[in-house]
Ligand SMILES: Cc1cc2nc3c(=O)[nH]c(=O)nc-3n(C[C@H](O)[C@H](O)[C@H](O)COP(=O)(O)OP(=O)(O)OC[C@H]3O[C@@H](n4cnc5c(N)ncnc54)[C@H](O)[C@@H]3O)c2cc1C
Ligand SMILES: Cc1cc2nc3c(=O)[nH]c(=O)nc-3n(C[C@H](O)[C@H](O)[C@H](O)COP(=O)(O)OP(=O)(O)OC[C@H]3O[C@@H](n4cnc5c(N)ncnc54)[C@H](O)[C@@H]3O)c2cc1C
């Protein structure tokens with residue numbers, strides 16, 4: 001493939017993953033990092049010190065046994081390495097790519113104190129890829145032990161990482177599982193939010209197909225709370241337990257003038273059109289998208305980076321991230337910021353929109369922004385951005401994408417009687433993911449607000465354990481039943 | 486699977502489609518809509534549930550061909566399956582405790598207004614229906630609408646049926662003649678400009694006016710934010726907060742400019758879709 005570069009980082013010796021070169025990749029939607037070769041993976045795995053008390057594991061929300069899987073890669077037992085990861089993380093191909101490793105596992109790796117931490121995410125991705133290639137070549141998914149059916153039925157609402165984890169865990173315990181998904185494709189944010197160039201959709205679909213082969217039923221295009229209520233699932237539909245993993249949803253606006261002009265998108269719509277509806281392939285696909293020349297993306301998280309890099313690939317000449325704090329506070333993954341800069345995305349930090357102005361057709365033409373400076377630290381410990389009196393900038397733009405976070409989607413939460421919510425309208429749960437309604441569990445973004453893939457999966461796993469206990473002894477959060485001990 | 490059971494061309498370019506979809510039929514109420522996809526390449530298109538039959542497990546859609554996606558949908562044949570039908574979505578119409586209600590339908594808006602009119606009629610409310618179209622050959626469901634109305638007025642742009650002129654004229658007359666005041670509210674469903682002018686017409690009478698907005702949508706479940714509209718000072722989402730809103734509070738100009746967002750692409754897609762048909 002052209003545009004591929006392989007560089008060996010010198011000093012700390014971390015093996016860099018080959019990537020498509022920036023000038024090549026802004027012309028396509030193919031994945032940017034290309035994956036380690038066997039050789040590169042083994043070299044990188046060899047860097048791990050195999051710590052007795054591995055700090056890295058503390059940073060992983062689901063406690064992947066990191067040194068163990070890395071040792072297996074170093075020994076060339078990559079299939080075993082993949083299985084080891086899968087013990088605690090059922091979507092390693094996704095997590096290896098999208099976990100904020102610098103704040104989690106890699107952030108605590110001892111090697112990071114002096115040099116560069118072990119590339120745990122890259123190795124995780126490598127192991128997952130190896131196992132999936134192996135399965136494809138040999139036509140098997142590895143050994144699957146399916147226990148005898150318990151005759152219990154579980155409904156999972158939402159096919160995002162939280163729901164898929166619950167489905168995978170419970171099918172392997174012998175329960176019948178049906179996943180209800182509002183969209184026409186499973187995967188949640190992995191399908192409609194995170195772009196192809198960061199997480200190829202085939203990876204998500206493989207995972208979903210694997211679950212289907214295990215016996216999980218998928219009912220797509222089925223909106224729970226509308227076509228069927230949550231209580232009906234437990235009632236006339238005859239399910240014994242329900243897990244709600246419906247994700248965050250409902251995006252926020254800032255409430256400033258001009259936000260509803262033509263050419264102003266909320267990031268969810270922009271990304272859904274491109275990723276799920278394939279608007280980048282219009283008119284082969286029917287869904288259109290506005291292709292701006294001068295694009296402003298408001299916000300500094302992963303969603304903002306994804307929107308900006310997508311706009312670049314759709315041919316926008318100038319793409320600027322507008323963020324109210326400074327570079328240091330950008331909440332996006334370090335790799336995304338790095339890739340965005342390589343792709344020529346401008347960062348207008350300490351800048352916050354005040355108003356969008358439209359042309360005579362009601363299409364946006366300018367963003368009027370307030371210049372900010374950093375003041376005293378706020379509750380989060382980050383220095384609070386404060387307006388610099390009288391300093392404004394006007395930015396010409398024909399496409400604005402707002403990526404400033406979201407709120408809880410009300411369809412399920414507001415229509416399920418007796419379901420206790422927290423002060424932000426997210427679902428309240430106990431430490432096992434059980435809600436205030438007997439027989440109903442919840443986890444992922446609908447409990448925490450927008451968080452991460454791995455946290456959603458962790459929440460799914462916790463809830464699945466509790467659901468399993470409940471199904472075995474009818475008593476949530478109590479003693480374990482025999483077959484899981 | 487959601488299957489096309491029956492398809493009829495009511496008038497040129499407007500199709501009535503019976504869809505077998507028992508789960509949705511079971512929950513459907515007047516004012517609900519569905520999001521449909523013809524095939525895996527399709528847009529997600531919102532369409533109002535114009536009628537439903539719980540026992541047969543069917544819903545009725547009435548589709549006007551205006552562009553590529555509606556053209557594609559109109560080409561589904563009896564026995565074909567939709568790629569997706571999702572719903573019922575949105576809030577159903579709130580049937581208010583009024584004495585008399587005016588139902589103004591413009592063009593294809595007759596279809597969504599019919600089940601609401603029927604619901605009022607079944608509550609014993611006196612329904613005044615005003616049905617408008619460009620010309621006589623584009624009028625449909627006049628009998629159905631008349632069967633649930635105490636009074637039924639037809640208006641066409643060219644005078645080829647009923648009175649000549651816009652629906653706003655009979656609307657103003659009905660309101661002016663309503664003395665003592667018995668009309669509790671007005672519904673206006675149809676093209677955006679028609680709803681806007683109906684709302685302007687009722688404003689001086691201070692009659693609550695309900696419109697059903699047809700914003701551009703993607704998911705239809707409150708996730709994307711594409712269907713947002715300005716109502717009063719607030720930004721609301723048509724799919725989860727609507728689709729019915731107070732017509733006196735809607736920012737019509739902003740809605741209309743948002744509806745034009747994809748004008749150029751729509752043209753391209755429509756041409757391609759026509760071509761695809763002539764080649765097949
Ligand atoms: C653009 C973007 C980039 C991101 N980047 C990263 C990243 O790099 N790293 C990272 O760790 N995290 C990232 N995140 C966050 C991460 O994707 C989420 O935290 C995670 O997906 C949450 O998983 P979930 O299962 O709770 O919900 P979701 O992934 O949101 O899935 C919920 C599913 O439920 C369905 N649903 C909703 N309502 C209903 C209903 N009523 N009936 C049936 N189905 C319903 C939805 O359609 C959806 O498929 C990103 C998020 C976005 C939007
Ligand atoms: C809640 C809701 C209910 C609806 N119910 C019905 C219904 O029962 N029957 C029906 O025929 N249509 C209905 N619509 C409108 C329908 O969804 C659109 O006509 C359709 O999406 C147009 O797609 P298209 O690709 O064929 O046309 P496009 O190529 O997208 O547009 C072609 C032309 O139609 C105009 N147009 C585009 N979208 C709309 C719209 N949403 N409303 C009005 N004009 C539009 C455009 O300005 C353009 O000039 C509804 C819309 C909403 C939001």
Ligand code: SF4
Nearest residue numbers: 060064095099104105
């Ligand atoms: S799941 Fe995420 S945090 Fe855990 S080891 Fe893998 S990449 Fe690191």
Ligand code: SF4
Nearest residue numbers: 048049051056109110
């Ligand atoms: S902390 Fe770093 S070096 Fe130590 S076991 Fe974990 S990955 Fe290996």
Ligand code: FES
Nearest residue numbers: 705707709710724
């Ligand atoms: S259509 Fe996406 S939020 Fe309404």
